[in-house]
Amino acid sequence: MKVRSLSAILFNLGLVPAVYAEQGQVSETDPAAPSAYDLCLLEAIKKGNETGNDQTVESIKRQCELENVTQTTAQDHKKKSENLAENRVETERETAFEPFVMTAHHLNYLLPITYSDKINQKAYEETDWAEGMEHAEAEFQISFKVPLNYSDMIFDGDGLFFGMTLKSFWQVYAADISRPFRETNYRPELFYVAPTGWEPFDSKTALGFGIEHESNGQRQDLSRSWNRVYAQFYFAKDNFALKFQPWWRIPESEKSDPNDASGDDNPDIEDYMGHFELSGAYKWNELEFSFLGRENFSTHKGYGELGLTFPIWGKVRGYAKYSAGYGSSLIDYDQNQQRVGLGIAITGLL
Known part of the structure; x- marks a missing residue:
């Protein structure tokens, strides 16, 4: 299965915005830019497609949610410890x-x-x-x-x-x-x-x-x-x-x-x-x-x-x-x- 079609599946499931599902691009200045969670989903799908590792959409979502929470918590802790x-x-x-x-x-x-x-x-x-x-x-x-x-x-x-x-x-x-x-x-x-x-x-x-x-x-x-x-x-x-x-x-x-x-x-x-x-x-x-x-x-x-x-x-x-x-x-x-x-x-x- 091709990456583009997998991205389209993600869009159809409501996981990423359409423009990024189709183009696979990220613009830092675009207010509609995907979140870290969205990017994690795309990256996980790409790796799974390249390695042939079959993962369900739900398992990918849980993995990215956990990663996003961990990163956010670490960033918040760092901010709180500074001043x-x-x-x-x-x-x-x-x-x-x-x-x-x-x-x-x-x-x-x-x-x-x-x-x-x-x-x-x-x-x-x-x-x-x-x-x-x-x-x-x-x-x-x-x-x-x-x-x-x-x-x-x-x-x-x-x-x-x-x-x-x-x-x-x-x-x-x-x-x-x-x-x-x-x-x-x-x-x-x-x-x-x-x-x-x-x-x-x-x-x-x-x-x-x-x-x-x-x-x-x-x-x-x-x-x-x-x-x-x-x-x-x-x-x-x-x-x-x-x-x-x-x-x-x-x-x-x-x-x-x-x-x-x-x-x-x-x-x-x-x-x-x-x-x-x-x-x-x-x-x-x-x-x-x-x-x-x-x-x-x-x-x-x-x-x-x-x-x-x-x-x-x-x-x-x-x-x-x-x-x-x-x-x-x-x-x-x-x-x-x-x-x-x-x-x-x-x-x-x-």
Whole structure:
């Protein structure tokens, strides 16, 4: 049997496009060019015809399907191993508009047990909680983002996002004061990110900017809030990613009375929170290390945080965190303390 007639049989069975079944040609620029699977079928038929090896159409199809899956898997694995941060961005783009998928922004975690060496008694001295708070409490964070553009806006691969992060501190072990949530920080933001063509050391880089509000929604004497405009620079290479984020605080009017609803709740917050944040992550085998730091070089006050995630089961990972300095929460922005926690994370950074 001739190759051409076998190719025609393939076409009749719906296995390859007619133009290639008849011409046996492949054009890389033709949008109708056959897939690797189609080419595998043609090659298998040719070899079988030349060697006289009788194979059924079904056996040839199974062979080519297996070969195609193996090659695709190898290519995907190679892509994922090159730049983990870039791979996360690509995965987020593919799933961002799926109806049942929520895209993570910052780390999502639950720490059933954290311990602080210094409780912020001063902030709560006018409340019923002042004498009953425990050094141990639970902490959790929920963070997601939503893309606001479906296709590119200005540059290839850029994006406009709405993000929301909630971080809560729960006095679950303080039975004497009815186990209250002593603090929840709400952090909505609108931001834009675009990749750049600058690739130092074979890395990937991106620039971004945004506007952010953060507040704790408390009554006047416990209220803390601020608004910021920020810029971002991203650097990612292989299994390492770095983000530098400087900001400018949007000024607020001074309060004439501490109980006023309007005005600045915390005019000295930058003395403790600084003017920038540096964060990063490094993945080694199945372990992911993270760090975050802030500093005000004028007041010499800042904050540092170290984290480690490790596999437990499926998507659930163990998470251990240690922090020291000012600003683990808004109510504690002027409180110098050390905190250590252990729990789980349901998303990673890389």
